[in-house]
Amino acid sequence: MAEPAPSTLNREVFENAYAQKAPWDIGRPQPVVEAEADTIVGSVLDVGCGPGDNALFFAARGNSVTGCDFLEQPIEAAKKKAAERGLAARFVVKDALKLDEWDERFDNAIDSGLFHVFSDADRLRYVRGLGTVVKPGGKLLLLCFSEHTPGNAGPRRVTQKELRDAFAQGWEIQSIKPAEFETRVERRDMFEGKNPKGWFMIAKRSA
Numbered sequence: 297m298a299e300p301a302p303s304t305l306n307r308e309v310f311e312n313a314y315a316q317k318a319p320w321d322i323g324r325p326q327p328v329v330e331a332e333a334d335t336i337v338g339s340v341l342d343v344g345c346g347p348g349d350n351a352l353f354f355a356a357r358g359n360s361v362t363g364c365d366f367l368e369q370p371i372e373a374a375k376k377k378a379a380e381r382g383l384a385a386r387f388v389v390k391d392a393l394k395l396d397e398w399d400e401r402f403d404n405a406i407d408s409g410l411f412h413v414f415s416d417a418d419r420l421r422y423v424r425g426l427g428t429v430v431k432p433g434g435k436l437l438l439l440c441f442s443e444h445t446p447g448n449a450g451p452r453r454v455t456q457k458e459l460r461d462a463f464a465q466g467w468e469i470q471s472i473k474p475a476e477f478e479t480r481v482e483r484r485d486m487f488e489g490k491n492p493k494g495w496f497m498i499a500k501r502s503a
């Protein structure tokens with residue numbers, strides 16, 4: 297599969313996706329992320345948060361939550377949801393490739409469908425940024441497409457080896473398990489009518 301352009305050039309692609317209800321905009325947290333809720337203690341950074349459903353789920357549980365996305369549209373949608381639900385989650389427009397410029401530090405980070413949009417070069421920059429904002433001993437939950445998703449539609453497919461290689465320095469990978477990336481039913485035609493196959497990784501930031 298040809299390598300995509302860096303994510304910084306894909307603004308129009310994502311704006312168009314949100315304009316017609318993005319496949320990943322399911323109105324609730326991803327089930328594999330939700331299942332790990334009891335293991336998440338402390339502050340949470342939801343990177344590439346989109347309309348904020350994962351972030352708002354943890355905010356409702358009492359976590360201090362910040363969500364960031366490089367597009368204004370989903371951030372505004374997330375802020376509206378937070379206000380309607382009376383939740384104190386913070387949402388900011390921020391490029392995930394510039395995490396290393398942040399002064400804030402978090403106990404946990406969530407990546408639900410972001411890692412797989414990056415080129416090889418941007419992956420390195422992104423992982424370096426995650427290592428900056430996640431405190432030593434902090435946890436990362438990462439859900440991405442796997443090579444078992446049929447066809448070529450949507451983002452890159454990622455192998456276990458690629459995940460292990462990307463997080464080989466500064467992280468202790470605790471598990472990588474097969475998962476499904478839940479999508480809107482009416483948008484699954486690009487994946488043969490099924491949810492895309494994914495990998496769900498749990499990693500700990502090395503001290």
